[in-house]
Amino acid sequence: MAEIEKIAVIGAGVMGAAIAAHGANAGALVVLLDVVPGAARKAIDRLAKTDPAPLMSKRFAARITPGSIEDDFDLLADCDWIIEAVIEDAAIKRDLYARIETVRKPGAIVSSNTSTLPLAVLCEGLPPSFRQRFLITHFFNPPRYMRLLEIVKGADTAQEAINTVVNFADQKMGKSVIACRDTPGFIANRIGTYWLHCAVTEAIAQGIDVETADALIGRPMGIPKTGVFGLLDLVGLDLMPHVLGSLENALPSDDAFHALGKAPDILSRMIDDGYTGRKGKGGFYRLNAKREKEVIDLATGAYGPAQRPVPAAVKAAKAKKGKGALRAMMSHDSPEGRYAFSVIGKTLSYAAALIGEIGDDIDAVDRAMRLGYNWKYGPFELIDRLGAHWLAQRLSAPPSFLSAVGEGRFYRVSAGRLHRFDGSGYIAVTRPAGVLLLEDVKRRTRPLATNGSASLWDIGDGALCLEFHSKMNTINPLTLAMIARVVKIGPRALVIYNEGANFSVGANIGLFHYAGKFGLWPFVRWMVKRGQRVYRALKHAPFPVVAAPSGMALGGGCEIVLHCDAIQAHSETYIGLVEAGVGIVPGWGGCVEMLSRWAVRENAPRGPMPPVMKAFELIATATVAKSAEQAREAGFLRPTDGATMNRDRVLFDAKQRALKMVEGYMPPAPQPLVLPGPTGKAALVLAIHDFVKRGLATAHDETVALQLARVLSGGDCDMTEPLEADRVLDLERDALLRLAHTPQTRARIAHILKTGKPLRN
Known part of the structure; x- marks a missing residue:
């Protein structure tokens, strides 16, 4: 199997630049090209400022070479994998592929990051030599953090090319690679877009407010606390019309997606007014001038204070707990319970109806939704929690795949192994070599x-x-x-x-x-x-x-x-x-271990003070x-x-x-520390006082830092005599207990337990 050592990404937009960054994270050299001269360089510069960071280390930016399509196209000549991430226009992409074919080295693989265009359309008119090395690799945004990578191969794609990309994406990029069929939206976006669209349209039709909908179609379903409307705010409302329009045009007329109707009018009005989500003035949620959370009324479009409701159906789920919680919510005799069933029931039914079309492996579908949309449970895992027979009885027209499992489950354990239902029986779920769960x-x-x-x-x-x-x-x-x-x-x-x-x-x-x-x-x-x-x-x-x-x-x-x-x-x-954030110091040997690491670190300055300074910097600033x-x-x-x-x-x-490590293993020998004692502490105290004077540290930050300085400098030790680790542990323990007694530390601990956020006092 060929190795991928150099990657090219064409298109330096948000997604293209992030893919390039993750290629660098994976250890590859990367070429980033864009049609606009200078755009790739600016994109690389933005990587260091983006939060969450696309690069695992700022140093990795040096692995990316910027260029323009017009002036630097020849840089593709020695690339092993060329990823296209340009505008979603089939004609533009095909023209680009034809040009790539003139410089691509033998064996080099080309892929598109498209999520809307069929592979067969992208390959039209291109020679067999290109089609054999072409596939779709659909990354999810942000590529560094989203583990899902959907791969689509064509009828002519060589298996060796697939294997090469899968191996690199799995082991070097950390991706969970899922093979998809060449169908609109592939797996995750096909189901995920239906789910989002269903939740919004049903909320409007049934008069369910935004907060209630998110309370229902959120944590009780195993969805992140953003729920549906919060998720749309996060990804950007302006993206939805394009995604919905793409599926509407691509899906056959009898697909259940069409029954949900068009994008609601309120969505276009919000976008026109600049309410595109968190990247705009707000979305379904916004913060007012006082930084108070407000939520939109879906009927009037007006914003009002957030109420944080806990619907009775959610209370029923909490009372039930375990696997019966979701069923309790969906069967609750209330408008909220009926809404929950309409959204979750339709979504799970839709997923079951797509088996055989988007893929045959329910485990792959479940992994796609867990990894692509951060669901805790995939659709078929959710059905098992509800009971397939119970769900089928509640649906007016259950899909045949759901009915086929009868009163059984989609997953079962047999002889200590997980098995999945394939429509007629059960087959073992397999793991790739080198995976141990x-x-x-x-x-x-x-x-x-x-x-x-x-x-x-x-x-x-x-x-x-x-x-x-x-x-x-x-x-x-x-x-x-x-x-x-x-x-x-x-x-x-x-x-x-x-x-x-x-x-x-x-x-x-x-x-x-x-x-x-x-x-x-x-x-x-x-x-x-x-x-x-x-x-x-x-x-x-x-x-x-x-x-x-x-x-x-x-x-x-x-x-x-x-x-x-x-x-x-x-x-x-x-x-x-991070102990300083709650007003204490590390008490279980953290100070000792950081001092020990920096004392022997290669190329670090020698002497008693440099390890103390570095440990102090890391610990005092949490x-x-x-x-x-x-x-x-x-x-x-x-x-x-x-x-x-x-x-x-x-x-x-x-x-x-x-x-x-087993053969010949010997436990580490005790490592005495050479610490500066009172002289070192005095130097740290000067730095601490300077931070306070500049307003960079609070009064209690100073108290904590002074105790930390005493621990790291070794208390009253003599720098000419090595100090045993046990003595530093005594200092740790005394400092922690002294700080724990203070009202300020107790206030910090109480505040973080209540709010999850640190208190600066």
């Missing part, structure tokens, strides 16, 4: 040990997996107990990993809040010391330990990562010691690295630690890394 491990085995916050799983070859599963994977006494237990078990190797949205957001500060509220300071001291002992025991355990974080690894979650022998992080790991690459730059990851682009491959890669 904890959810699959759980289907075939039971935990070796478990409690309410953590579990131990056998992942084969003598390796165990420590999984956190408390709320947001916070660390609490139960978590610490399980860590201590695995140290006693002594596996061949250990991986710390879970499949939650976040690895761990840190210690459960709610315990600190209540302990402080009721004066349970001995408990706080015990928990801090217990965490220090358990983390140190893990660090010096007689077996290799590999952390495999993904998502947020903050505070105590970051600290456990820092105590592992090695890290195999998902590329989208957001890691940092710096969070926004990628594994940034984490490496900040020192949270060592140069030897690894990063895996594809989320589904993290556990496998971490396990392999741990097993390779």
Whole structure:
């Protein structure tokens, strides 16, 4: 199989530039061309300013070479993959392809990022040599963060070309690649656009207000809290007429999409008035001059204060919980319940009716909706939660595929493996080589040990997996107990990993809040010391330990990562010691580990003060690295630690890394620290006072920073005598407890627990 080392992207608009950025993230050299001279250079410059950042490190911009189509077309000659991302006009695209064919090297692959034009139309009149190397690669925006990549091949596309792109997209770009048929909207946008359009038109027809609709077609369905109208504001209302018009023109007259009708008039009026969503003056939601949230009345177009209603149907779902919650909401005898059923029922029916047209694999459809629209459950997983038979009985004309499953389920577990319904029977859901999912491990085995916050799983070859599963994977006494237990078990190797949205957001500060509220300071001291002992025991355990974080690894979650022998992080790991934001300092060894990392970092300045300054900068400002690459730059990851682009491959890669460390493994030897003592603290104090004078730090920020300065400088130590790590841990613990007693820190903790946002006091 050919390797992709150099990519070209033609079209330096928002999407084209973002695809180029992600090609650079994947380690490829990238050429970015645009029809407008200078546009590609400006697009690259914007990448560094865009939030969320398209680049995993600003350094990666150097991998992108800008140019213009007229002057630099010859730069395509040595590219392995050429991605077209120009205007959605078939004639313009075909002209471009004909020109590409004159410079493309033998074997180079060409793809289009189109989401509206059929591949057969794009290839009309082009030679077989081009058609054999051409396909559609539909990225979702933003390409770095959206894991879905839909691929469409033509009748003439060579399988080797497909394999080459799939392999690169999977392993280097971190994509979940789904093969789609050459049908309008492919999979995710075909179902997703129907769902959005249905939710809006039904809300208008049934007199359901925007907030109520989002409360119903949101979290109870496993949809992000934006709901439908909030999602439309996010993606841009001005995009919808184009998407709806494209499907309206492309779909056959008997498709259920047409029964939903045209785009509602209110949509065009809002767009004309500049209400295009968050990128405009607002959308269905807006902020008034006082920064108060307002919501539009779908009947009148007037804005009024947001009410944040909790419909009775949603209350019924919350009371039911579990798999029966969605059915309880959809069957609730109220206008809201009827609205929920009309939208969800029609959407699930539409998805079932498309099996055989957009694809045959329900698992692929479910993954497309989970990854492309951030649904927690795909359509067929939702049907299983409702009950296929129940849904079919409620629909006036259930699709044949839904009826075929009868009173059964679309998914079932047999012999420890997940199987999917294919219309007549069940076939096993397969995983690509190199993919190991904890959810699959759980289907075939039971935990070796478990409690309410953590579990131990056998992942084969003598390796165990420590999984956190408390709320947001916070660390609490139960978590610490399980860590201590695995140290006693002594596996061949250990991986710390879970499949939650976040690895761990840190210690459960709610315990600190209540302990402080009721004066349970001995408990706080015990928990801090217990965490220090358990983390140190893990660090010096007689077996290799590999952390495999993904998502947020903050505070105590970051600290456990820092105590592992090695890290195999998902590329989208957001890691940092954020304790200063809640008015404390790291108390489970975070200070010790950051000092140790920067003391031995290659090419870093030597001496006792540079590591202290760097650790102070990172911890005092609660710096969070926004990628594994940034984490490496900040020192949270060592140069030897690894990063895996594809989320589904993290556990496998971490396990392999741990097993390779087994032979001849020796726990790390204690590493005394050389710290500057009072002299170093004095230098930090000057910097702290300067920040306060300039208005860059609050009074309590100063208090926290002064305590941190004492910890990092080593207290009253003598810089000529190495300081044992245990002494710095004592300083950590004393500083944390001293700060936890202050009213300001307790106010910060209470505020973040209530609002989820930090308090600056």
